[in-house]
Amino acid sequence: xxxxxxxxxxxxxxxxxxxxxxxxxxxxxxxxxxxxxxxxxxxxxxxxxxxxxxxxxxxxxxxxxxxxxxxxxxxxxxxxxxxxxxxxxxxxxxxxxxxxxxxxxxxxxxxxxxxxxxxxxxxxxxxxxxxxxxxxxxxxxxxxxxxxxxxxxxxxxxxxxxxxxxxxxxxxxxxxxxxxxxxxxxxxxxxxxxxxxxxxxxxxxxxxxxxxxxxxxxxxxxxxxxxxxxxxxxxxxxxxxxxxxxxxxxxxxxxxxxxxxxxxxxxxxxxxxxxxxxxxxxxxxxxxxxxxxxxxxxxxxxxxxxxxxxxxxxxxx
Amino acid sequence: xxxxxxxxxxxxxxxxxxxxxxxxxxxxxxxxxxxxxxxxxxxxxxxxxxxxxxxxxxxxxxxxxxxxxxxxxxxxxxxxxxxxxxxxxxxxxxxxxxxxxxxxxxxxxxxxxxxxxxxxxxxxxxxxxxxxxxxxxxxxxxxxxxxxxxxxxxxxxxxxxxxxxxxxxxxxxxxxxxxxxxxxxxxxxxxxxxxxxxxxxxxxxxxxxxxxxxxxxxxxxxxxxxxxxxxxxxxxxxxxxxxxxxxxxxxxxxxxxxxxxxxxxxxxxxxxxxxxxxxxxxx
Numbered sequence: 001x002x003x004x005x006x007x008x009x010x011x012x013x014x015x016x017x018x019x020x021x022x023x024x025x026x027x028x029x030x031x032x033x034x035x036x037x038x039x040x041x042x043x044x045x046x047x048x049x050x051x052x053x054x055x056x057x058x059x060x061x062x063x064x065x066x067x068x069x070x071x072x073x074x075x076x077x078x079x080x081x082x083x084x085x086x087x088x089x090x091x092x093x094x095x096x097x098x099x100x101x102x103x104x105x106x107x108x109x110x111x112x113x114x115x116x117x118x119x120x121x122x123x124x125x126x127x128x129x130x131x132x133x134x135x136x137x138x139x140x141x142x143x144x145x146x147x148x149x150x151x152x153x154x155x156x157x158x159x160x161x162x163x164x165x166x167x168x169x170x171x172x173x174x175x176x177x178x179x180x181x182x183x184x185x186x187x188x189x190x191x192x193x194x195x196x197x198x199x200x201x202x203x204x205x206x207x208x209x210x211x212x213x214x215x216x217x218x219x220x221x222x223x224x225x226x227x228x229x230x231x232x233x234x235x236x237x238x239x240x241x242x243x244x245x246x247x248x249x250x251x252x253x254x255x256x257x258x259x260x261x262x263x264x265x266x267x268x269x270x271x272x273x274x275x276x277x278x279x280x281x282x283x284x285x286x287x288x289x290x291x292x293x294x295x296x297x298x299x300x301x302x303x304x305x306x307x308x309x310x311x312x313x314x315x316x317x
Numbered sequence: 318x319x320x321x322x323x324x325x326x327x328x329x330x331x332x333x334x335x336x337x338x339x340x341x342x343x344x345x346x347x348x349x350x351x352x353x354x355x356x357x358x359x360x361x362x363x364x365x366x367x368x369x370x371x372x373x374x375x376x377x378x379x380x381x382x383x384x385x386x387x388x389x390x391x392x393x394x395x396x397x398x399x400x401x402x403x404x405x406x407x408x409x410x411x412x413x414x415x416x417x418x419x420x421x422x423x424x425x426x427x428x429x430x431x432x433x434x435x436x437x438x439x440x441x442x443x444x445x446x447x448x449x450x451x452x453x454x455x456x457x458x459x460x461x462x463x464x465x466x467x468x469x470x471x472x473x474x475x476x477x478x479x480x481x482x483x484x485x486x487x488x489x490x491x492x493x494x495x496x497x498x499x500x501x502x503x504x505x506x507x508x509x510x511x512x513x514x515x516x517x518x519x520x521x522x523x524x525x526x527x528x529x530x531x532x533x534x535x536x537x538x539x540x541x542x543x544x545x546x547x548x549x550x551x552x553x554x555x556x557x558x559x560x561x562x563x564x565x566x567x568x569x570x571x572x573x574x575x576x577x578x579x580x581x582x583x584x585x586x587x588x589x590x591x592x593x594x595x596x597x598x599x600x
Binding site: 052053054074075077078080081082084086087088089090091092093097101102103104105106107108109112149150153 | 343344345346347351352355356358359362363433434435436437438439440441442443444599
C-alpha cells in the first residue's frame, strides 16, 4: 500500500466535557478517496478541522504528508487544500480575483497568479463568469470555485467537507467528476458526506462515524455486505403490536428493529424467501400488517444497525 | 548543478507528484509584506464601489455642516482661542473624529470577515496570520485617509478653512489624525478578535466612541463644562489628540508634542496588536 498522506491515530477532541472525537483512526494513501460518513454532530467536521490545522487535537496524533499537524502546522498548510462546508470565497470579489488572491498569498507573481487563476477557471468551466462577482454565482458555480480555490497551490491532500450538500443533481455529478479526477492525479482526498450513495459512488474506503467514534470502516462493498442488506419495512395496525411482532420474529431467528416512531418495524432480508417467512410469522402472531415495503439501505439503517447492537454497545442518547 | 543532475532532479519531482505540471512549484515564497499587500487590496475593494465612495465622502460633509453651522455660535464661548476662526479649531477635531470613527469600523470589518468563512481558508494557507489583521487596519486606514482629505478640501472650499499653519499644517494634521485613527483601530480589532461577536462589539463601540469623541475638547472648551465632565474631558486621550492637531494647523506644534503623540499611538498598537494576534482564531 502506498504511504499514507492523511493519518489520524487515536485522535480525540473534547469541548468542555463533550467528547467530539473519541479515538478516531483514519489513513488515506495518495491517489485515494476516503469518505467520512455520518450524521450531523458525528464529528466529521471536527476531524477535518483538526487535519487541516484549524483545531488542535486533545489527544492522539494527526499527520499530513508525514508531518504532525500541531508541531508542523505551517508546513502542513503547504500540502493541503480545504473546501469547507460553507463557501469560503469572497462574495465581493470576482471568481478570477478570488483565485488570484490566493495564488498571490502563496507566493505567485502577478502574472503567474493570473495564469493559474485562468487555468483553474477553464478547468472548472467558470471562464465565462470569471469577471463577475461571486455574489452572482449559482450554488453549483460557487462550490466549483470553492474547490478551485483549494487547488490553487496544487496541494497533495484535499479535504472536502460535504462538497455536494445543497447542490442540484447535475452540479453534484459535476463535483463527483472533479473529485475522481483529483484522485487520478494522485491527490489524497478526504471527504465528508451524509449520503451513503455518494460515499458508494466515490470512495475507495469509508469510515463511519457516530458520536465521535468509528463504528465501521472498509470499502463500500465490505460495508454493504456488513450492514447494507435490503430492508423490509412492515407497518402494523397499532403501535401496541410492535413488541409482539419483534418477539415473534426474534423467535424464528429474524432480527427486527422497531423504528423510532409509529408502528413500523424494519427487517433485513437476504432472499425473497425471507419475505414469506416474515409475513407468515406475523400472521401467526396475530398482528395485522397494513403496509409492506422494500427499501434500499440508507444511512439510517446502517446507523440503527451499528448503534443499536444487541450486545449492549449502544451509546446512550 | 549539471544539466544531467538538473534533469534528474526535475524527473524526481515529476514522479513524486505528477499533477498537471504543478505550477506552484515555480512560485517563490511570500512574506508578511506581500501577504499584507494582497490582503489589503482585497479589503479595500468593497470601499471602491461608486456608491460607497460617495457616501464616505458625504459623511464628513454632513459632519462639517452640522457642527460648523449649529455650533458656530459657540465660537464666541468663553475660553475659545480668539485669534483663530472657529472652523480652524473645529476642522482638526472633526478630522480626529473622522479618523477614529473609521478606525472603529475595523472591528466590524473583522467580524464580517469571520462570518464570511473566507478567513477559514486563510487559516489553512501557509501565510502569516498577522497579515490578515494588518491588512484590515490598513484598509480602514485608507478609508480614513480618503475621508480626511474630503474634510480638508470641503472645509477649505465651503467653510473658509485657511489656518495659519498653511498647506503643510493641513497635511500634517491629516497625517496625524490618520495615525491616531489607525492606532485606535487596533483597540477595535483586538476587541473583535477576542469577542468574535458582532452585536456585543457594536454596542461596546458605540458606548466607547460617544464619550471619547464628545466628552472631549472637540466642540467646546472643557473650561465651560460642569466639573465632572471637565475632569473626564481633560483626561480624555482624544483631547490630547485634538490639542496636537490644533497646534499643527496653527503651525505651532512643538517637537515634544509631536513625539508624545506618535509615541502614545505606537504604544497603543504595541499593546493591542499582540493580543489581537494571539486571540485571532477561526474557531
